[in-house]
Amino acid sequence: MRTSAITQLQSLGYKTLWAANAAAAFAIADAGAQFDLLFTDVIMPGKMNGRQLAEEMAKRRSPLKVLFTSGYTEDAVVHHGRLGPGVLLLVKPYRKLELARMLRTALDAADARPARIAEPITASLLSQRNHRRLLGK
16 A cells, blocks of 8 residues: 555655654654655554654654545544544545545645644655646646
8 A cells, every 4th residue: 555655646746755654754754854744544553653653743843734544434533532533534545636635635734733643554754846736736
């Protein structure tokens, strides 16, 4: 699934940095990598979940824009305390157009609030590039 997501992101004109788990994501961020959005699965391998990753990353990079993805429905994720209400969640499986719309929504958010959210499998850090190309904007 990670390879598919990275391919879709790159085909939309985004530069991607990926990490297999939270520790790898922090190493990328701490090395000074620039990114505009954290795109993470709710369920991740390792000691941290997606919500914890987003909350900790927000302490290092504030404000932080976050888009979550999960194979679980929004109701299941929110009602089981994995994500807070109002969090951007892209439910798998998704189509490229759905990914593009959610990325645009996340990137265009006026204020990135400190993350309050979930559990991940893969974490991808994105840098915005040619965003006007996205959805004909």
